[in-house]
Amino acid sequence: MSTIPSANQVIKLLESWSPQRFAMESDRVGLMLGSLERPVKKVLVTLDVTEAVVQEAIEQDIDLIISHHPLLFKPLTEVDTDTAKGQVIQKCLQHEITVYAAHTNLDIAPGGVNDWIAEAIGLENTSVLVPQKTDALQKLVAFVPEENVEYVRKALGDAGAGHIGDYSHCTFNSDGTGTFIPGDGTDPHIGNRGEMTFVSEKKIETVVPDSKLAHVLNVLTDVHPYEEPAYDLYPLGLEGESIGLGRIGELPEGMPLETFAHALKDVFAVDGLRVSGDLGKTVKNVAVLGGAGEKYWPQALKAGADVYVTGDLTYHNAQDAQAEGLSLVDPGHHIEEIMKKSLASRLTNEADSANVQVSFKASAVSTEPFRFL
Structure with a gap:
């Protein structure tokens, strides 16, 4: 039940x-x-x-x-x-x-609000627009019986461990022997209560970003054959993925600003939106930030955006952005x-x-x- x-x-x-x-x-x-x-x-x-x-x-x-x-x-x-x-x-x-x-944790999270907005628009090769921090990396070292290694290793990779650049499921493995004595209240997967047990094990080493650590450890506990999985965690002096507000990416093909703006009306099912800039200008590099993101237009300009899509834009900021050659589209805060x-x-x-x-x-x-x- x-x-x-x-x-x-x-x-x-x-x-x-x-x-x-x-x-x-x-x-x-x-x-x-x-x-x-x-x-x-x-x-x-x-x-x-x-x-x-x-x-x-x-x-x-x-x-x-x-x-x-x-x-x-x-x-x-x-x-x-x-x-x-x-x-x-x-x-x-x-x-x-x-x-x-x-709120902003869902805006910032990889796979969260800003990625959903970018995906809806059809942006490719996206990256963070306004970095806030890096997702620090930990080294996870797990000790697994040999017959369960492949299953556990795959589960950890599927949960987000071992991702380095464009490579996934990255691990290092070495052989060893685990020892333990199961207590009176245990139900050991291997060995007998009260007896010293020797098990051929693999040590699996992999990296895990902080944002996925809790999930990866839960998965390790669920898939490991032992009642009490043995593992170590070590902080690494390496910076992980940059996380932050907004995204910048590319349209599959450039198009006039006016065409792009009309397309956004359909994407976000809005009756109208505000646009600044030359409507005939070709736009390809697009920055997006869900909610009220007008103060970040300089970052969009610096990142090479042709147009910046965000909500709650005001008169003078729109003037300043237009003077610098950055077009703006405001489909409203509600597109979130x-x-x-x-x-x-x-x-x-x-x-x-x-x-x-x-x-x-x-x-x-x-x-x-x-x-x-």
Whole structure:
């Protein structure tokens, strides 16, 4: 009989690749409301937590809401249930709905919001636009019985260990002998309780980025034949992959700015958008940053972008960028809505792989406050 996971178990699926430590300083991420110890059968993924979204959650018996934008970004001095925010909090508490936010950590994480936006546009050869930090590397050394080596080694590589440049599943292996005496309360895979056991083992050495370490160790524990897998971790003086905000990449073929802008209307299903620059200019190198990214236009220019796609652009910054030869496209902050279906799909796959019995649904409620008339 399968057990119902807690909210904490569900969140671990997300934080295994989008940990809170990726978030920008002073950003509010993590638990917003409720308890991570509550059992969870259904999860709703949304861009914002509005009253309409909470009502949707109530009607669908949702136990956990995962939101991109934090419900509680600024500290509260009171919870006035006559206000819109107070009513949202009250309904969540009344219906025992836990609320969790993954904000800039989900923007920064490889395979997160900015990669989803870049993929939707069709960008190739993407890299980080605004580096924030490097994903530090650890050396993992695991000791595995010879007959289980291939299975464990493949599982570690599939989980993200041993990736060096364009190579994956990189390991170094050496032979040795493991010894142990199983205690009275053990159920040893090899050997007998109370007897010294000698096992021919392989030492597998590989590298793991910090962002994937928790997941890789969980996989090691799951696939290793021993009750208590033996492994060592060593910090390395090597920098891993650069992680940060935004992405820059190339379109498969250059096209006029006007054609590109019209294409974005279809990609993001928006009624209109704002464009600055020569509409006849050919654009090929494209920088993107989900949300409000206008302050990073100099980085887009320096990175060689022909056009920068982001939200919440203002008059004078658009003028300055245009004067420097950088075109801008503002399809709105709300294009981050792409995260709903993408995150729900990824978490569904990860829950299936981890045998976690929970369902994920993308919110059908639009939280876009603007309309084009």
